[in-house]
Amino acid sequence: xxxxxxxxxxxxxxxxxxxxxxxxxxxxxxxxxxxxxxxxxxxxxxxxxxxxxxxxxxxxxxxxxxxxxxxxxxxxxxxxxxxxxxxxxxxxxxxxxxxxxxxxxxxxxxxxxxxxxxxxxxxxxxxxxxxxxxxxxxxxxxxxxxxxxxxxxxxxxxxxxxxxxxxxxxxxxxxxxxxxxxxxxxxxxxxxxxxxxxxxxxxxxxxxxxxxxxxxxxxxxxxxxxxxxxxxxxxxxxxxxxxxxxxxxxxxxxxxxxxxxxxxxxxxxxxxxxxxxxxxxxxxxxxxxxxxxxxxxxxxxxxxxxxxxxxxxxxxxxxxxxxxxxxxxxxxxxxxxxxxxxxxxxxxxxxxxxxxxxxxxxxxxxxxxxxxxxxxxxxxxxxxxxxxxxxxxxxxxxxxxxxxxxxxxxxxxxxxxxxxxxxxxxxxxxxxxxxxxxxxxxxxxxxxxxxxxxxxxxxxxxxxxxxxxxxxx
Amino acid sequence: xxxxxxxxxxxxxxxxxxxxxxxxxxxxxxxxxxxxxxxxxxxxxxxxxxxxxxxxxxxxxxxxxxxxxxxxxxxxxxxxxxxxxxxxxxxxxxxxxxxxxxxxxxxxxxxxxxxxxxxxxxxxxxxxxxxxxxxxxxxxxxxxxxxxxxxxxxxxxxxxxxxxxxxxxxxxxxxxxxxxxxxxxxxxxxxxxxxxxxxxxxxxxxxxxxxxxxxxxxxxxxxxxxxxxxxxxxxxxxxxxxxxxxxxxxxxxxxxxxxxxxxxxxxxxxxxxxxxxxxxxxxxxxxxxxxxxxxxxxxxxxxx
Numbered sequence: 001x002x003x004x005x006x007x008x009x010x011x012x013x014x015x016x017x018x019x020x021x022x023x024x025x026x027x028x029x030x031x032x033x034x035x036x037x038x039x040x041x042x043x044x045x046x047x048x049x050x051x052x053x054x055x056x057x058x059x060x061x062x063x064x065x066x067x068x069x070x071x072x073x074x075x076x077x078x079x080x081x082x083x084x085x086x087x088x089x090x091x092x093x094x095x096x097x098x099x100x101x102x103x104x105x106x107x108x109x110x111x112x113x114x115x116x117x118x119x120x121x122x123x124x125x126x127x128x129x130x131x132x133x134x135x136x137x138x139x140x141x142x143x144x145x146x147x148x149x150x151x152x153x154x155x156x157x158x159x160x161x162x163x164x165x166x167x168x169x170x171x172x173x174x175x176x177x178x179x180x181x182x183x184x185x186x187x188x189x190x191x192x193x194x195x196x197x198x199x200x201x202x203x204x205x206x207x208x209x210x211x212x213x214x215x216x217x218x219x220x221x222x223x224x225x226x227x228x229x230x231x232x233x234x235x236x237x238x239x240x241x242x243x244x245x246x247x248x249x250x251x252x253x254x255x256x257x258x259x260x261x262x263x264x265x266x267x268x269x270x271x272x273x274x275x276x277x278x279x280x281x282x283x284x285x286x287x288x289x290x291x292x293x294x295x296x297x298x299x300x301x302x303x304x305x306x307x308x309x310x311x312x313x314x315x316x317x318x319x320x321x322x323x324x325x326x327x328x329x330x331x332x333x334x335x336x337x338x339x340x341x342x343x344x345x346x347x348x349x350x351x352x353x354x355x356x357x358x359x360x361x362x363x364x365x366x367x368x369x370x371x372x373x374x375x376x377x378x379x380x381x382x383x384x385x386x387x388x389x390x391x392x393x394x395x396x397x398x399x400x401x402x403x404x405x406x407x408x409x410x411x412x413x414x415x416x417x418x419x420x421x422x423x424x425x426x427x428x429x430x431x432x433x434x435x436x437x438x439x440x441x442x443x444x445x446x447x448x449x450x451x452x453x454x455x456x457x458x459x460x461x462x463x464x465x466x467x468x469x470x471x472x473x
Numbered sequence: 474x475x476x477x478x479x480x481x482x483x484x485x486x487x488x489x490x491x492x493x494x495x496x497x498x499x500x501x502x503x504x505x506x507x508x509x510x511x512x513x514x515x516x517x518x519x520x521x522x523x524x525x526x527x528x529x530x531x532x533x534x535x536x537x538x539x540x541x542x543x544x545x546x547x548x549x550x551x552x553x554x555x556x557x558x559x560x561x562x563x564x565x566x567x568x569x570x571x572x573x574x575x576x577x578x579x580x581x582x583x584x585x586x587x588x589x590x591x592x593x594x595x596x597x598x599x600x601x602x603x604x605x606x607x608x609x610x611x612x613x614x615x616x617x618x619x620x621x622x623x624x625x626x627x628x629x630x631x632x633x634x635x636x637x638x639x640x641x642x643x644x645x646x647x648x649x650x651x652x653x654x655x656x657x658x659x660x661x662x663x664x665x666x667x668x669x670x671x672x673x674x675x676x677x678x679x680x681x682x683x684x685x686x687x688x689x690x691x692x693x694x695x696x697x698x699x700x701x702x703x704x705x706x707x708x709x710x711x712x713x714x715x716x717x718x719x720x721x722x723x724x725x726x727x728x729x730x731x732x733x734x735x736x737x738x739x740x741x742x743x744x745x746x747x748x749x750x751x752x753x754x755x756x757x758x759x760x761x762x763x764x765x766x767x768x769x770x771x772x773x774x775x776x777x
Contacts, residue, residue: 422477
């Protein structure tokens with residue numbers, strides 16, 4: 001049977017509960033702009049009723065803490081999408097730097113500087129001019145100077161590519177310490193969560209773990225596996241274990257073939273990291289894929305131009321009436337032995353313009369048949385089945401198409417991240433309107449409880465005075 | 474349904490995008506170039522390389538052809554002078570052969586023809602920008618020398634049979650020279666120097682062996698026609714060169730138009746896009762300013 005004192009009890013519990021709920025609201029508003037904070041909702045629990053015979057008498061309410069509003073699946077999808085967007089983002093940054101080396105020539109004379117395409121044409125055209133007057137010193141000099149421009153632009157581009165690769169390598173290896181710090185923190189949080197809240201959402205701790213996961217996802221591609229007692233195991237996308245329960249496994253680096261490779265334990269995971277995602281994935285794709293591809297193309301171009309031109313010049317006769325021999329070859333360019341490194345090492349070794357073999361072997365020095373043959377090299381498929389200009393044109397088209405497709409990919413992925421972020425924010429973000437409304441509700445509820453309390457007090461006074469009006473007010 | 478409480482952040486992202494867009498369009502307008510990086514138009518970039526290469530090649534051919542036109546003109550005018558000289562020699566010889574001249578006059582004709590020989594030799598040794606143009610491939614040495622050790626004297630050729638060609642961008646080969654031996658020392662009665670030397674020998678003594686001199690004069694006439702025929706080759710080359718040069722110039726014009734169309738920014742379109750981008754940017758800024766004001770949550774309506 002209910003008594004006035006038990007009603008007091010119910011009301012004082014209600015006041016407590018409302019205060020706690022107001023606390024939750026205050027905490028939400030305070031953290032409205034905290035990154036990674038998940039909105040919390042107060043938990044209300046009806047107290048077990050008092051049963052007297054067949055009578056059930058309600059016993060009020062208790063506030064049993066707060067629960068974070070979270071969707072783990074959504075969070076994990078967001079992480080995955082972030083890995084992909086971060087990967088294409090960092091790859092795009094590298095590719096933008098790469099393509100800046102091959103900015104299209106607008107056709108004005110100032111934009112020609114450094115344009116390999118126009119260098120190739122100028123070089124072969126210098127032989128076409130030499131046809132007009134094969135003994136002319138100025139025309140011969142122009143062959144050497146255009147050769148110099150061509151070789152220095154190709155070797156300059158190769159040097160830039162190499163230093164870009166080195167910079168990417170350093171950036172990539174710098175990611176390691178961040179990854180290790182994050183996996184360490186996650187392992188620690190795992191332990192705390194397993195101790196404090198093995199069966200339910202761990203609130204702030206969980207927020208912290210999620211924030212670390214999100215940061216880790218920006219860096220590398222990971223898989224998350226939920227384990228018992230609210231734990232979390234993390235592996236790289238290829239399955240190398242980074243965090244298991246309360247232990248984390250360090251990622252280490254080592255130099256292999258002149259570049260940084262990444263290890264977990266003794267396993268080299270560089271290749272799988274490159275395709276895995278995160279900014280590290282992007283760096284590695286650019287370092288081990290895009291830049292070497294561009295370099296190889298330039299190497300091929302440099303190798304074939306150098307060797308073909310050298311061979312042709314060697315077959316002719318110079319202005320002194322001398323034909324090249326094996327021992328004393330008439331080489332214009334530094335003769336490469338292998339394709340790799342040809343671009344970086346391309347240079348003009350010939351210094352005397354009289355060494356240019358414009359005449360055919362056995363002809364007079366005023367003959368131009370070898371100059372014609374040299375000029376014709378520009379129309380022959382001397383570079384991988386294409387003419388030098390066609391090859392370069394295809395090279396820029398391929399490079400441009402790669403950059404453009406990564407751009408498209410990155411735009412789509414970023415849009416997807418934004419969308420997921422919006423979904424997640426609308427679920428878990430602190431909405432100040434909601435908080436204002438909750439606060440008003442709880443405030444009203446508190447006021448009501450206070451009023452009831454006051455009324456009970458009056459009733460209690462009446463009971464104590466047994467009808468007398470003045471003794472206890 | 475709940476909404477993203479941080480939607481203003483997303484709007485700021487859109488604002489960034491709009492600003493970037495405006496920036497790119499401004500860059501396009503100020504440079505006047507529509508393709509500023511390969512990724513903007515990969516196929517166009519590749520096409521541009523090919524077009525520029527052809528334009529450059531055409532330019533280069535036009536320059537080369539003006540160089541060799543000079544050489545061909547010099548060759549043509551030298552051969553023109555040779556023809557004039559030989560005509561004079563033929564008429565001198567014809568007057569000497571008619572039997573009315575005394576010995577001293579005949580010797581005078583001989584020495585005049587000898588002067589013509591010197592003149593023709595010097596014309597055959599014509600050089601252009603340091604190159605002997607009738608020396609075949611041996612352009613650095615003067616090709617014709619006359620030795621008077623024997624009678625008749627012998628003019629010998631130290632050049633070779635080399636013929637140079639200029640190749641046009643379309644692959645057409647234009648002959649640039651005719652070897653001197655072919656012009657001046659043709660076989661049989663086509664040899665200019667042979668005929669001249671013979672005539673000089675015929676008139677050197679003052680008495681004319683009419684039969685011999687008439688036959689030698691006929692030979693000189695034949696040689697004269699031969700030189701004219703050789704001159705046609707040079708003239709043909711000049712015609713070919715001028716035609717090729719003209720064709721290349723018109724091709725270059727087309728290519729330049731194509732290249733300009735490809736690379737030049739379309740100013741009206743870009744300006745319109747820029748104006749749209751700016752409008753969008755202003756609108757976004759207004760929206761963000763509006764949303765960011767504090768009076769936008771329920772809290773502002775609460776008492777106290």
